[in-house]
Amino acid sequence: METTSSAFKENATRALHDAALQRALENVPRGFIQKRLLARDRLPEFEALREQARAIKDHTLAHLDLYLERYEAKVKASGGHVHFAADGEEAKRIIIAIARRLGARSVTKGKSMVGEEIELNEALLAAGIQPVETDLGEYIIQLRGEHPSHIIAPAVHLTRDQVEADFRQAHAHLPRERNLDEAAKLVHEARLVLREKFIAADMGITGANFLVAETGTSIIVTNEGNGDLTQILPKAHLVLTTIDKLVPTLEDVATLLRLLARSATGQEMSCYTTFSTGPRRPGDPDGPQEYHVILLDNGRSAMLGTPFQPMLRCIRCGACLNHCPVYQAVGGHAYGWVYPGPMGAVLTPSLVGLDKAGQLPNASTFCGRCEEVCPMKIPLPGMMRHWREREFERHLQPAAARYGLKLWAFLAERPALYRLVARLGNRALRLWSRGKPRMSTLPLAGGWTRFRDFPTPEARTFMDQWQDRRPNG
Amino acid sequence: MADLDHRAVLFSRIRQGLGVSGEEPARRRVVEERLSQHSRNLVPRRGQLERSARIALFRTMAEGVHATVAEADKPADIPALIADYLRQQNLPSRIRHGNDRLLSELPWRETAPTVERLSGRAEPTDEVSVSRAAAGVAESGTLILLSGPDNPTTLNFLPETHIAVVQGNDIVASYEDVFDRIRGAYGTGQLPRTLNMITGPSRTGDIEQRLELGAHGPKRLHIIIVKSPER
Numbered sequence: 001m002e003t004t005s006s007a008f009k010e011n012a013t014r015a016l017h018d019a020a021l022q023r024a025l026e027n028v029p030r031g032f033i034q035k036r037l038l039a040r041d042r043l044p045e046f047e048a049l050r051e052q053a054r055a056i057k058d059h060t061l062a063h064l065d066l067y068l069e070r071y072e073a074k075v076k077a078s079g080g081h082v083h084f085a086a087d088g089e090e091a092k093r094i095i096i097a098i099a100r101r102l103g104a105r106s107v108t109k110g111k112s113m114v115g116e117e118i119e120l121n122e123a124l125l126a127a128g129i130q131p132v133e134t135d136l137g138e139y140i141i142q143l144r145g146e147h148p149s150h151i152i153a154p155a156v157h158l159t160r161d162q163v164e165a166d167f168r169q170a171h172a173h174l175p176r177e178r179n180l181d182e183a184a185k186l187v188h189e190a191r192l193v194l195r196e197k198f199i200a201a202d203m204g205i206t207g208a209n210f211l212v213a214e215t216g217t218s219i220i221v222t223n224e225g226n227g228d229l230t231q232i233l234p235k236a237h238l239v240l241t242t243i244d245k246l247v248p249t250l251e252d253v254a255t256l257l258r259l260l261a262r263s264a265t266g267q268e269m270s271c272y273t274t275f276s277t278g279p280r281r282p283g284d285p286d287g288p289q290e291y292h293v294i295l296l297d298n299g300r301s302a303m304l305g306t307p308f309q310p311m312l313r314c315i316r317c318g319a320c321l322n323h324c325p326v327y328q329a330v331g332g333h334a335y336g337w338v339y340p341g342p343m344g345a346v347l348t349p350s351l352v353g354l355d356k357a358g359q360l361p362n363a364s365t366f367c368g369r370c371e372e373v374c375p376m377k378i379p380l381p382g383m384m385r386h387w388r389e390r391e392f393e394r395h396l397q398p399a400a401a402r403y404g405l406k407l408w409a410f411l412a413e414r415p416a417l418y419r420l421v422a423r424l425g426n427r428a429l430r431l432w433s434r435g436k437p438r439m440s441t442l443p444l445a446g447g448w449t450r451f452r453d454f455p456t457p458e459a460r461t462f463m464d465q466w467q468d469r470r471p472n473g
Numbered sequence: 474m475a476d477l478d479h480r481a482v483l484f485s486r487i488r489q490g491l492g493v494s495g496e497e498p499a500r501r502r503v504v505e506e507r508l509s510q511h512s513r514n515l516v517p518r519r520g521q522l523e524r525s526a527r528i529a530l531f532r533t534m535a536e537g538v539h540a541t542v543a544e545a546d547k548p549a550d551i552p553a554l555i556a557d558y559l560r561q562q563n564l565p566s567r568i569r570h571g572n573d574r575l576l577s578e579l580p581w582r583e584t585a586p587t588v589e590r591l592s593g594r595a596e597p598t599d600e601v602s603v604s605r606a607a608a609g610v611a612e613s614g615t616l617i618l619l620s621g622p623d624n625p626t627t628l629n630f631l632p633e634t635h636i637a638v639v640q641g642n643d644i645v646a647s648y649e650d651v652f653d654r655i656r657g658a659y660g661t662g663q664l665p666r667t668l669n670m671i672t673g674p675s676r677t678g679d680i681e682q683r684l685e686l687g688a689h690g691p692k693r694l695h696i697i698i699v700k701s702p703e704r
Contacts, residue, residue, distance in 0.1 A: 024681070027681050027682040028682075030682065031678065031682030032682075043517060043519070044517075044518075045515055045517045045518070048515050049514075049515060049517075052514045052515055056514070059507075062491065063500055063503065063504050064487050064491065065484055065487045065488050065491070065493065065495050066495065066500060066501060066504040067504060068484070068487070070504070070508060074662065083479075084479040084480040084482075084483045085479060086479055086482055086483060090479060134689065135679070136677045136679040136680070136688055137677075137679035140679070140680075153678065153679060153682070154679070155679055155680070156682065158680075159681060160680055160681050163680055183680040183681065183683050183685055184685050186680055187677060187680065187685040187687070187688055188687070190688075191687065191688065191689060194689065195597070195689075198689075199597055213508065214508050214511060214662055215662055215663065215664045217664055223675070223676050223677060223678070223688065224675055224676070224677050224688035224689045224690065225630050225675040225688065225689040225690025225691075226688070226689040228626070228629070228630045228669070228690065229630055229631070229689055229690075232626050232627055232630065232667065233627070243483070243487070248504075248507050248508060248511075249507065249508060249511040249512075250511065250648075250652040251511050251512065251513050251514055251649055251652065252514065254514070254516075254647070254648040254649055254652070255514040255515070257648065258517070265678065267538075267672075268534065268537075268538070268612075268613040268614075268672070269613045269615055269670065269672040270672065271538070271671065271672050271673050271674070271675055271676055271690070272669065272670070272671060272672075272675075272690065273615075273669075273670035273672075274667060274668070274669050274670070275664055275667065275668035275669075275670075276666070276667055277664045277665070277666055277667075277668075278666060279666070280666060281620075281621070281665070281666050283621065283622050284620060284621055284622065284625075284666060285571070285593055285594040285622055285625045285627075286594040286595075286620075286625045286626055286627045287620060287626060287666050287667060295483075297483050297486065301483065301486035301487045301489075301490050302486070302490065303490070304487060304490025304491050305489075305490040305491055305492060306490075
C-alpha cells in the first residue's frame with residue numbers, strides 16, 4: 001500500500017480530532033491490557049517462557065539458511081511446493097500464475113499482514129480474480145476500502161454503528177427492515193454471507209504464524225475458523241508468508257504458542273491453531289489438492305546482521321500496540337503503512353526506507369511499555385533510538401531540530417557553560433511568566449503552547465538544588 | 474527469472490547478512506542435532522497431574538472457553554448422551570461422522586434409535602457433526618483432531634454444532650505430550666495433512682472488542698469425555 005508515514009504528524013492531528021475514531025480507540029486498552037495481565041498472572045512460567053522464546057528465535061535466525069533448507073525439503077516431501085520471492089511483485093506474479101492455471105475466479109483469504117504489505121488484493125482484482133477477505137475485521141475494512149489499523153484487530157478503529165451502516169450498504173440483497181442492533185446479529189449476517197463465498201472459492205490464501213522446519217508445516221492461529229474454511233474447502237491452499245516465521249521444532253512452536261495468545265488477546269490459546277502439512281493425502285475425503293508456500297523476503301534478509309535483526313523475532317501479537325500511549329491516542333492509520341505502533345515504528349523504516357518512514361521512530365515517548373510487554377523481549381525503544389541516530393546522520397530531520405540538537409550537544413559537553421545557560425534561561429522564563437505558575441504563550445515555542453501550557457520553572461535550577469542537597473555540599 | 478534463481482538469491486542474501494557460507498560443519502551439526510533431538514523447552518507445571526485431576530483440569534479449562542462437557546462412563550453410553558444433547562439443544566436428530574472405528578462401532582441402533590447417521594466429510598447442509606479427538610490437552614482444555622477418512626477436517630468447521638469425543642486415556646498434560654504421541658503414530662518429522670488444536674467454539678472480538686460466539690466455525694462445541702477404560 002502507499003506509504004503516508006512521512007505525514008505522521010498531520011495524520012495524528014487528524015486522528016485526534018476524529019470523534020468516532022476516538023470513541024472506538026477507547027476499546028483498545030479496555031479490550032486488551034487487563035486481559036493480558038490476567039492471562040500472564042495465571043501462568044507462573046510466563047517470564048521464563050519469554051526468555052526461552054527469545055532464545056528460540058535468536059537461534060533460528062542465526063541458522064536461518066539451514067533451517068530454510070530443511071523446511072523446503074520437508075514441504076516437498078509432503079507433496080507441497082515452495083516458491084521463493086524476493087519482493088512483493090514476484091510474490092504476486094507467482095500467486096496469479098497459480099490462480100490462472102487453476103482457472104480461479106474467486107479467492108478466499110485468511111487474515112494476512114503480508115498480503116497487505118504487498119497489496120495482494122489490488123493485484124488479484126487487476127488480474128480479474130475476486131479476493132474475499134474472510135476474517136470479520138478484514139471483511140469489514142475490505143467493504144470500506146480501508147486498510148487494517150491493528151495487526152490482530154483490523155477494524156478496531158470502527159464502532160458498531162459504522163459496521164451496521166456498511167453491512168446495510170453492502171448486503172443490499174437482504175431485507176431492508178432487518179434488525180442489526182447488536183454485534184451478534186452483525187456477526188451472524190457476516191457468517192451467512194461469507195459461507196457462500198467459502199463454498200464458491202476456487203483457491204484459498206492464508207498467511208502463517210509459524211513455519212516448522214522439522215515437519216515442513218505452516219501454522220495459522222485464529223479465533224473465527226475462517227482460516228480453516230479458507231484452506232480446507234478450495235482446490236488449492238496457498239500460504240503467503242515470510243522467512244522470519246521459521247522455527248526449528250514442534251516443541252519450539254509449543255513455547256511460542258503459550259506466549260502468543262496470552263500476549264495478544266489474553267486467551268490461554270486462540271480457538272483454532274492449525275498445522276498444515278502438504279496437500280490432501282491418499283484416502284483423505286477433504287482438504288486441498290494443491291499446497292503452495294510463497295516464501296517472501298521483501299527486505300527482511302537485509303535486516304540480518306544489523307542492529308535491527310532482533311525485530312525479526314516478532315510474532316505479531318500486537319501487545320506493543322495495545323500498550324503504547326501514542327497508538328492508543330491516534331490509532332493505527334496515522335502510522336501510514338501496514339504495521340503500526342512500536343513494532344511498526346521499527347519495522348517500517350527497515351522495509352520501506354528511512355526517507356519514507358523516518359517520522360515513525362519519533363512517534364514514541366520512550367516510556368518503555370512496549371519492550372516490557374513484548375513476549376519476544378524485542379528492545380523496541382533501543383531500536384527506535386538507532387533509527388533516530390540514522391535519521392540525524394543522514395540529515396533527514398528539519399534544520400531547526402538538527403541545529404537545536406547540535407547546540408544542546410555543544411552545551412552538554414561543557415558543564416560550567418551548561419549551568420550558566422540553564423540559570424539564564426531559568427531567569428528569563430520566570431520573568432516572562434510574571435509570577436504565574438503556567439505560561440500560555442512563549443516566544444519560539446508556539447508549537448508547544450498551542451496545545452498546552454508551559455510550566456514556570458522553580459526559582460533555582462535542578463543542578464543548583466542538587467549541589468545544596470549533597471551531604472558534603 | 475525461474476523460481477530456482479529466486480531461491481539462490483534469497484539464500485545468498487541471508488548468508489551474506491549472517492556472514493556465513495552455509496558450509497560450516499559446526500553450524501550444520503547444531504541444526505541437525507536440534508532437529509533430531511527436538512528437546513522440550515520449559516513445560517508449565519499446570520497440566521502435570523495424575524489422571525483424574527488431569528481430566529478434571531481439561532474439563533474446567535474447556536468450560537472456561539465456552540465449550541460444554543459431558544462425561545460417559547464407557548463408550549457404549551455415547552449414543553444416548555448425544556441423543557440427549559440434541560434434544561436439549563433442540564437440534565435435528567441427524568449427525569455426521571467419519572470412519573472412526575470407536576464411533577462406528579457404538580451401539581447406535583440399540584441405545585439411540587432416533588439418531589440418524591451420515592458418514593463422510595461434512596456437507597454445507599450438515600447441522601451437527603461428531604468426531605473423535607486424538608487427544609485432549611489439560612493445560613488449556615484444547616482438543617487435538619487429525620485429518621483423514623476417520624475424522625475428516627470439514628466436520629470440525631462446517632456444521633454449527635460440533636460434538637467431539639475424547640477418551641480419558643487420551644487426555645494429556647501438554648502439547649509436547651501430543652507431539653510425542655504423534656511421532657509415535659506417524660513417524661518422526663511427520664504430521665497428518667491437518668492437525669487442528671481446538672480450544673472452545675468459534676468466536677470473534679472484531680466488533681468493538683466484544684466477544685461473540687460462532688463467527689465462521691461452530692457456535693457450539695460439546696465434548697464427551699469417556700472415562701473408561703483406565704489403564
